[in-house]
Amino acid sequence: MNVRENLKAYLDRELPEDQAAAVRQALEQDPSLRQELEEMRMLGLEIRRAATEPEPVGMEQTIGRIAAPRRPWARRPLLALSGIAALAVLVSMVSVLNRARGDSPMAESAAGADVAMKSVAPMAESMAEAPGRAAGENPDYAMAGAFPERMVVRTADIRLKVDDAAAAMQKAIELAKSLGGYAASSGISRETERSTPVGTATLRVPERNFDAALGQLRTFGEVLSENSNSDDVTLQHADVSARLKVLRAEEQQYVTLLGAAKTIGQVLQVRERLNQVRQEIESLDAQRKTLERQAALSTITATFVQRTAVGEPEPGRGWASEAWASAVNGLTAAFRWIGAAAIFLFVYSPLWLPALLLVAYLARRFK
C-alpha cells in the first residue's frame, strides 16, 4: 500500500481504521510525510477561503413556479404546443378531404373523417382500385401530391435452363438496357469444379416494361420455375407522406419556439425535441424515396442453369464417394429387408407356428 496516496484521504478522515493506522505509523517515522500532510491541510483551508459564496437569488420565483396550481397542459408546454400544431394540420387535412369527398363519388366509401389519418387510407384505397383515374384529374387531389397514381412494387423470380449460362446472362443484361432499365447485379458461380455454371442477374426495369421483360426472358430457355409478386404500396406511400407533412409543420413550430426560448433549459429542451423530429423526418423521407424508387423500377431476378453437354458426365462427387454412397445405401437396404422379413414372420406366426410344431411332433412320433 502506498501511504502517500492515502495521505489526503487520511486528512479527510475517509480511510478505514486499518489503513489509517498504517498512515499514522508512517507519519511518526517520516518527518517529510508530516510536512506534506500539513501542506495539504493548509492548501485545503486556502481553497475553502478562496471559493466564492454567491448570494442566492431567485428562490421565491422558483417556489412560485413549483407551488402555483397549474393546468395539466401547462406542465408540458412543448407537448401542448406540438399537440396544437398537429391538430391544426389534421383539421386542415380533414377539410381538404371533405371537399374531395364532396366532389368525387369514387371516394364516398371513405370512412368518416373523425381522425384525418384514418380517412387518408380508405381514400387512397379507393383511388388504388381505379387505376384509370390519375390523381391530377381532380384538382382537389392536387393536395401536396399526397395521392399520386397507383403505386405498385412488382418483383419476379425466374429460373431457366439454358445452353450457355454466361451468354444468356449477358443477353438478359442487354434486354434490361434496351427496355430502359439496368442490371443491379450479376454473376456466375459453380457449386464445385465439376458442376455446371449458374448465372444470376438482378434486373431493374421500368414498371411499364415489366411484363415485356419477363416475356422475353421466358424465350431464353426452358422455364424451370417462375414467381411474380405485386405489392400495392399506394396506402403506405400516402401514409408516409401525410406523416411527413405533420412532422414538418411540427418542426417549424419548434424552430419558432427555439427563437423565443429564454433560458438555457428551454433551449436545450426545444433543441432536443427538434433533433428528434428531424431524425423522424429524415427516416420517413428515406422511406418515401425508397418506395418511389421501388415502384418506378420493378425487380426481376433471373437465374440461368446451364444444361449438361452431350457426352459430358453428369455432375457428381467422384467415383470413390459414389461407390461409398452406393455401398452404404445397399447395406441399409439389406438391413431394411431383413427387418421387414422378421416383422412379417412375427405377425404371421399364429399361422405357421402351430403347423411347424405339428410337423415336428409328427416327425418325432413316426421316427
Add this chain to the structure above:
Amino acid sequence: MDPLVERAKRGDREAMAELVRRNYDAVYRFCARRVGLEPAKDMAQETFLTACRSLRRYEGRSSFEVWLLGIAHNLCRRSLRSSAPVNVEAAWRTEPDTEESWIDRRVLVEALRGLSAEHLEAVLLHEVEGLTYEEAAQVLGVPTGTVKSRLHHAFARLRSSLQAQGVNR
C-alpha cells in the same frame, strides 16, 4: 426517508416549497460556481423543476440534497457542453484575503485553473461544498474510490504547481 420528502412525493406542494427553501442556497451556489452567476438562477430553478418531475423516482438511497446536486451537476454539464466554457472566476475569488494567508490568492487560482475538469469538480464538491467522498461519488455517479483518487491527484498537482511558482511554506 425524510417525512417532508414523503409528503412532496405524494404531491404536497407546500412540502415541495419547503424543500426548495431548505436546499435552494446549496443548489444555487453549486450552479453559480460552475456556470457563473448570470445563468445560475435559471439553472437552479431548472434543477428544482426537474426534481419535481422526477420525485417519484427518488428512493432515498442518498440524502435529498445530494440527489438535487446530482441533478444540478447533470444540467450544468449539459449546458457547458452546448455553450461557452465555464467561467472559473465564478468559483474563485482572486482578490487578496484580509486574513493572513501563506499563498498568493492569484497564484492559487491559477493553479486551480490548471486542473482538469474532473479534478476541479472533485475539489469543489469535497473542499468547498463539504460533501463526503461517498456523497461526492453519488453526485458524480462514480465509485467512491474514484473520488479519493481524483482528490489525491488534484492535490498532488496543486502542490507541484505551487512549488513551481516558488510558493513554499
